[in-house]
Amino acid sequence: AVLSWYLRLQHARKHLQRPAPGSSDLQFDPSSLLQEAKVARMQSSWSSSSSLILGGSNRILMAVPLILFLMVPAQGSAQKQAPTTPERMRHLIFQLENMEHQHAQEITDLKNTIASATKMYDGNVGQHAGGRRTQDQSQLDTSHTVFMFGNIVWVLAMTVPGLALFYGGLVRAHTTVSTVMQSFSIACLISIEWVVIGYSLTFSGSSYFIGGGEKAFLLNVSPSDRHHLRPDVPESAFMMYQGMFAIITTAIITGSWADRCSYFPVMLFCALWHLVVYVPICHANWMTGGFLYERKVLDFAGGNCVHIAAGCAGLVASYIIGDRNSDTKTASAYSILFSVLGASMLWCGWLNFNGGSAGTLEQAGTALVTTQISGAVGGISWMLTQVIHGLSKQAFKARTARKQANSAQGADGAVASTMPEEAQQTSFFPGFLRIGGKSVATLATPARKKRIVVKPSVIGMINGCVAGLVIITPGAGYVEPWSAFIFGLLGGSVCYIFSRLKFKIGIDDTLDTFAIHGIGGILGGLLTGIFASPKASGLEDVAGWIEGNPHQVWLQFVGVSCSCTWAILGTGLVMKFMKGCSHVLSKMSKELEHWNFCMLRVQLADELDGIDFANHGESLVKNLNSELDEVSATLSLETTPNESQSPDHSIRQRDLARHIELEPRICRPEGTIPTKKFKEFALDIISQGSEIQLAQPMMSEAPCDDKASDQ
Secondary structure, three states, X not given: OHHHHHXXXXXXXXXXXXXXXXXXXXXXXXHHHXXXXXXXXXXXXXXXXXXXXXXXXXXXXHHHHHHHHHHOOOOOOOOOOXXXXXXXXXXXXXXXXXXXXXXXXXXHHHHHHHHHHHHHHHHHOOOOOOXXXXXXXXXXXXXXXXXXXXXXXXXXXXXXXXXXXXXXXXXXXHHHHHHHHHHHHHHHHHHHHHHHHHHHHHOOOOOOOOOOOOOHHHOOOOOXXXXXXXXXXXXXXXXXXXHHHHHHXXXXXXXXXXXXXXXXXXXHHHHHHHHHHHHHXXXXXXXXXXXXXXXXXXXXXXXXXXXXXXXXXXXXXXHHHOOOOHXXXXXXXXXXXXXXXXXXXXXXXXXXXXXXXXXXXXXXXXXXXXXXXXXXXXXXXXXXXXXXXXXXXXXXXXXXXXXXXXXXXXXXXXXXXXXOHHHHHOOOEEEEEEOOOEEEEEEEOXXXXXXXXXXXXXXXHHHHHHHHHHHHHHHOOOOOHHHHHHHHHHHHHHHHHHHHHHHHHOOOOOOOHXXXXXXXXXXXXXXXXXXXXXXHHOOOOOOOHHHOOOHHHHHHHHHHHHHHHHHHHHHHHHHHHHHHHHHHHHHHOHHHHHHOOOOOEOXXXXXXXXXXXXXXXXXXXXXXXXXXXXXXXXXXXXXXXXXXXXXXXXXXXXXXXXXXXXXXXXXXXXXXXXXXHHHHHHHHHHHOOXXXXXXXXXXXOOOOXXXXXXX
């Protein structure tokens, strides 16, 4: 026993004197002693007092580097006056050499202390929160903390103004204010809810699905506390960073019901959905003891918690709320420039979204590289898939037209022309193919083969970039850079295909929330199980199919399936609850119908005129009815029998009439004159001035083409 004690003492000194590569200071390597400490902790106690003393000394020597590793500050954060690690080791070893004649009980107590410290270390090393592998240290790391502060700011900027601009530019002009307002309000609402109860329910406790309430209102969180998932940063910073994830997850859902929902019911839904859906999924995936966490399901930065949860919720919400009115379905985007600016902000913030989720700086570098590659490839992939789809569709139409022309051949051998009259009178005629916007134009001539001109879509490019960023999120820190090319290629193409399928299944997901975030998150989670590599993450227990661990694909499938199932069921429960409350309020009193905080869908008239004015009383463009009322009031006040024939007044009337004609909502997407009220005011204008005459096509239900507008 004495010889064993002496050999282990020399072993500790050997590790003490091993210099670190590129460093003049002596360092110690506790990794090789960790296994010995585990073995010693499992041995039974010796019966004799001498054996107890010597056995205690053995365990003390093996655990010395471990205790120092848990207690000394991180490199670069210790004060200059503090003793270095080798000095502390020498001092403790000197004390150990004089402990042989001490009482056995003291050694026993110290042995238990070391064992508990070793157990705490074993519980911390290797734990992760959504890919956030902890550092091999328990002290505050200044560089990691500063990095976390920057990540908090950028991830918040992904929602406001990033997502607000991205969504606000894609909807029509009469809905932009409402869409931007929802994103900004959700940032305020979820921030409050996260601090009050959300953080405590997500990142405390050890149950399978939900945490506890011990950290509600942050009452038990002090500035010096650190969460065991990220002991290298203050817990307050960890809480804020996770809160930014909760904000953007809820804000993503608003893209599915754009153009048709009231403000206050949306806020109520988001508050309930955060607690019912997001918190359980996040706890199960990222918290110690969670159902999916304990099964080693890989979710680096929110494939299950953020994108699958929001995408599936958007699908269910758009189905229950119902389709938009046909007048607003085909309306063009208000501002492509707004959307490009928002997508650019999302791309910049996504680097912090994924990079800040890493547990080490090396893993953060891997996450940044894979995120950039996948986003870039995703944008190109979506655009090319869109163009190829347009070309194939146009070629199919051309073949169909030729077959119809051949079948219509007369008895004398003459081929009946299937082209429009305008095309027969000219050498060529233009035609447009709408694929996610006016992206493909065709020029055809009766005398020669059709010539196809391809025009890439800006909206398609930014949607593809977002899809590429979504699909890499579950595995950004787990896969190698070459794998990111495959992620981005599949993300852009597959998400585009599903964005077109929504027209087949009849679910009006306005801004393709499910196609981009839901499908992207599902596909990314499965691909992570295939391409995860310990070379990229630096973690030996993270390996996918290509590294000889096909079982990880099954685990990823389980994680994706559970997240999808609960997101669909939880969203359905919240929607049904709000629908039931809305029905009860409507039955109580008719006066409550206008103040029904549970009725998500706006009235049809408000939807047609634009929900900006109905929800907030303000809009980027004037409300049609209020503008016509102003015109009528102006005419009734200014018009007199003597003035009706004056040249100045005739000019004023022509300006007002022309202003009404050019109002964007007069010519609806179907091409018909919309409202009966417009006809009444138009007749009122005509009756007050003989020089104003509206053309007959403007007074009928005929298509509103350029010729009619000029008249």
